[in-house]
Amino acid sequence: xxxxxxxxxxxxxxxxxxxxxxxxxxxxxxxxxxxxxxxxxxxxxxxxxxxxxxxxxxxxxxxxxxxxxxxxxxxxxxxxxxxxxxxxxxxxxxxxxxxxxxxxxxxxxxxxxxxxxxxxxxxxxxxxxxxxxxxxxxxxxxxxxxxxxxxxxxxxxxxxxxxxxxxxxxxxxxxxxxxxxxxxxxxxxxxxxxxxxxxxxxxxxxxxxxxxxxxxxxxxxxxxxxxxxxxxxxxxxxxxxxxxxxxxxxxxxxxxxxxxxxxxxxxxxxxxxxxxxx
Numbered sequence: 001x002x003x004x005x006x007x008x009x010x011x012x013x014x015x016x017x018x019x020x021x022x023x024x025x026x027x028x029x030x031x032x033x034x035x036x037x038x039x040x041x042x043x044x045x046x047x048x049x050x051x052x053x054x055x056x057x058x059x060x061x062x063x064x065x066x067x068x069x070x071x072x073x074x075x076x077x078x079x080x081x082x083x084x085x086x087x088x089x090x091x092x093x094x095x096x097x098x099x100x101x102x103x104x105x106x107x108x109x110x111x112x113x114x115x116x117x118x119x120x121x122x123x124x125x126x127x128x129x130x131x132x133x134x135x136x137x138x139x140x141x142x143x144x145x146x147x148x149x150x151x152x153x154x155x156x157x158x159x160x161x162x163x164x165x166x167x168x169x170x171x172x173x174x175x176x177x178x179x180x181x182x183x184x185x186x187x188x189x190x191x192x193x194x195x196x197x198x199x200x201x202x203x204x205x206x207x208x209x210x211x212x213x214x215x216x217x218x219x220x221x222x223x224x225x226x227x228x229x230x231x232x233x234x235x236x237x238x239x240x241x242x243x244x245x246x247x248x249x250x251x252x253x254x255x256x257x258x259x260x261x262x263x264x265x266x267x268x269x270x271x272x273x274x275x276x277x278x
Contacts, residue, residue: 047222051232063225063233069118071128073247074147076137083146089127090153095120097162100170103134112173114246117154120162133177135245135252148179155184162191164221197224 054060072082097118102110113134119127137144155161163170167190168182175181198219202211212219225231245252 048234051222051226052234055232060226060230060232063229063231069126069128071130073130073132073249074150075132075135075245075247075250076141076143077247077249078143078147080142080146083143083150086127086129087146087150087153089119090150093119093121094158095160095162096154098167098170099164100174102173112176115171115174130246131179132245132247132250133174133179135250136177136179139178151179152184155180155188157187158189159187160189160191162193164192164194165218166190166192194218194221194224197228201227 051060055062072078072086074083097116097120099116100112101114101116103113104110111134113132115129115131115133117129117131119129121127131147136147161167167188168185171180171185172182198212201208201219201224202213205211210223222233225233
């Protein structure tokens, strides 16, 4: 090989190597989420690693829901006939669980983004609604009117709603969407499972090093599941982009895997609360 060819190849290799070194490293959405959690909630990351080690050592299991379920996304593209069916089902159900998620915005107040509502059946698969509040129809549209009607039935007199924490605290930031208000919530029998678990744990394990005695101290749902069922539920996706539009029908998801993980997270949160009712 001539010296000219060798010199040319060497130059190309150097330029190619330099090009790859200067290329920005791709950071996945999950890596960004992990970094965000590490910066904003380092205690959560520490606890997640502790539970992961317990699982890897065979000292606890992965959380597995005991009951099956069907889930439906509620937003501006939800078919009217599906909403009619869900309204009919809601008229037959007396017990629900509710949880919510926010869309976090750096250096600004978070935006209420997602309401998870589970229809609690005794013998049939549960129905889980994922109400994507940042993707609702205009308030004068038939779809919005149907969604509001559905909420009115869920918050009917005589219905019991279970939540992890105070129900009003959980839902008051969502009043702005005009689906329900404080008067609607006052109609239902509110069951704060977090408060009930605290009474149970403190009575059953009065000498536990983890005991919380102050009135403003609470136990996390993750702690309750571990100590009740010896199961670990990952909270890796708690700070996820829940306002992005979780339903592929909204055509807003650019990272399908992240969407799947986040949807599984919100579904598992509802199933955790359900397990503690049994």
